[in-house]
Amino acid sequence: MKIFTALFIFIFCTLSAQRVLPFDTLRIKEVRDLFADDYGNIYLYKNKDFSFTKYDSVGKQLGKLMFTVPFRVQGVQNPLSIALFSENAQEMKFVDQNLNEIQKIDFKQKFTFIKHAYAEDLQQIWLLDESTKRLLQYNFRNDTTINSYPFDASFDDLIDLLVYENKVYILTKNQFKIYNLKFEKLYEAPVENGKRLRRENEFVLIVAQNSVFKYIPDKELVKIFEDPDVQIVEKNSLAYFEIKGNKLYLYNLENQKDSKKQTAPETPKNDTEKQWMN
Numbered sequence: 388m389k390i391f392t393a394l395f396i397f398i399f400c401t402l403s404a405q406r407v408l409p410f411d412t413l414r415i416k417e418v419r420d421l422f423a424d425d426y427g428n429i430y431l432y433k434n435k436d437f438s439f440t441k442y443d444s445v446g447k448q449l450g451k452l453m454f455t456v457p458f459r460v461q462g463v464q465n466p467l468s469i470a471l472f473s474e475n476a477q478e479m480k481f482v483d484q485n486l487n488e489i490q491k492i493d494f495k496q497k498f499t500f501i502k503h504a505y506a507e508d509l510q511q512i513w514l515l516d517e518s519t520k521r522l523l524q525y526n527f528r529n530d531t532t533i534n535s536y537p538f539d540a541s542f543d544d545l546i547d548l549l550v551y552e553n554k555v556y557i558l559t560k561n562q563f564k565i566y567n568l569k570f571e572k573l574y575e576a577p578v579e580n581g582k583r584l585r586r587e588n589e590f591v592l593i594v595a596q597n598s599v600f601k602y603i604p605d606k607e608l609v610k611i612f613e614d615p616d617v618q619i620v621e622k623n624s625l626a627y628f629e630i631k632g633n634k635l636y637l638y639n640l641e642n643q644k645d646s647k648k649q650t651a652p653e654t655p656k657n658d659t660e661k662q663w664m665n
Contacts, residue, residue, distance in 0.1 A: 408628075408635040409446045415633045420582070421621045423628050424463040429635070432460055439471070441486055450486030461506060462585050470506035479504050479512065492527050502542045505549055513550045517542050522555065522568075536568050549584040549591060556591050556602075558584050563593055563600070563608060576608045587624060594621065 408429070419434035427444040437454035456475040463469055468489070471480045477500070481490040492512070494501045499518035506512050514523040515538060524534040540557075547558040554573065557564040558581045565574040580596035593600040598613040599622050612627050614620065619630040627638040 405636060405638055408444065408637055410442070410635045411446070412633045414440075414442075414446070415630055415635055418619065418630060420460065421619045421628060421630055421635075422460060422463045423621050423623045423626070424466040425623050425625065426466065428463075428466065429628070430460070430463055439486065450484075452482065452486050462583070464585065468509060470504075472504040474502065477501055479506065481506075497530070498523075503545060503548045507550060513548065515542065515545070515548060534568075537570055539570060546581055547584045549586060551586055551591065556584055558593060563602070565602075574602075578608070592622065596620070599627070 410429070414431065417433055417435050418431045420432040422430035422432070424430075428449065429442045429444070430439065431442070432439050434457065437457055439452040439454070439458070439460060440448060441450040442448055454473070456473050458471040458473045458476075458480070461470040461472065466484050469482050469486075471482065473479075477494045477498075479492045479494070480488055483489050494504070494514070498514065498516055500516065501514050502517040503515040504512050510526055510528045511533070512525045512527055514525050515521075516523055520538055522536045522538040523532055524536075525532050544560040545557065546560060549556040553568055555566045555568065555570075557566065558578070560581075561577060561579060563574075563576050563578045563581065564572060566572055578593055578595065578600060580598075581593050582596060583594050585592050585594060589604065591602045593602070593608075597615055597617040597620055599611050599620060600608050601611045602608050612620065612622065614629055614631070617629045617631045621628040625639065629636040629638070
């Protein structure tokens with residue numbers, strides 16, 4: 388029965404409501420990263436020319452940014468204020484729904500060298516200062532450092548950082564780690580090819596190259612989506628997106644079914660996600 392259930396979930400995840408979105412090969416070619424907001428808009432970042440372009444669901448271009456240095460897009464959960472950070476330029480930009488710049492923060496004027504920045508909201512940014520090995524809580528509205536915490540870890544393999552409810556979530560080249568603000572390790576799990584962290588309600592997700600993981604608070608890390616042949620994967624609250632073979636695919640999962648599938652690890656007798664993962 389367990390094998391049948393696991394097989395059903397695998398088929399459901401790979402075939403459920405799959406469709407190809409109308410994006411031509413030239414738009415998809417050489418895309419470094421893919422984002423999707425909950426309004427059905429698609430964002431493509433290309434590292435070759437440092438471009439960040441927004442499209443609607445039928446492929447119509449809605450906005451475009453061209454950078455002179457690499458920028459890291461934090462996420463598009465709030466499409467009215469999208470945060471982008473550049474380690475090279477030592478600055479963070481906020482852009483609106485049309486990708487017009489609404490604010491720029493220059494860290495060179497106040498800090499030595501910021502390795503990573505995470506915008507918690509429209510007032511506060513968490514900063515990793517590499518020179519002082521500290522995690523800073525910075526209110527950019529009034530230019531005030533609220534708190535400073537020692538961060539005694541290697542910055543070399545850091546990929547992404549997220550702070551939520553006094554916990555620091557760290558993604559490195561090979562691991563996912565959680566610390567409290569005293570830098571006491573609370574959790575650690577191996578993750579390969581992780582690309583970024585994102586928060587979905589009370590859950591923290593890890594978007595990897597060809598899979599998506601979900602951290603069940605105080606329990607475990609589970610794989611909720613995987614396609615070994617995909618180039619890039621993305622998730623919003625309603626669907627999964629893939630770039631595979633220079634085509635953009637959408638897997639429209641119903642909220643109720645998706646929620647049941649994701650929370651299955653909480654019931655040991657119905658631990659279907661682990662079976663699918665193996």
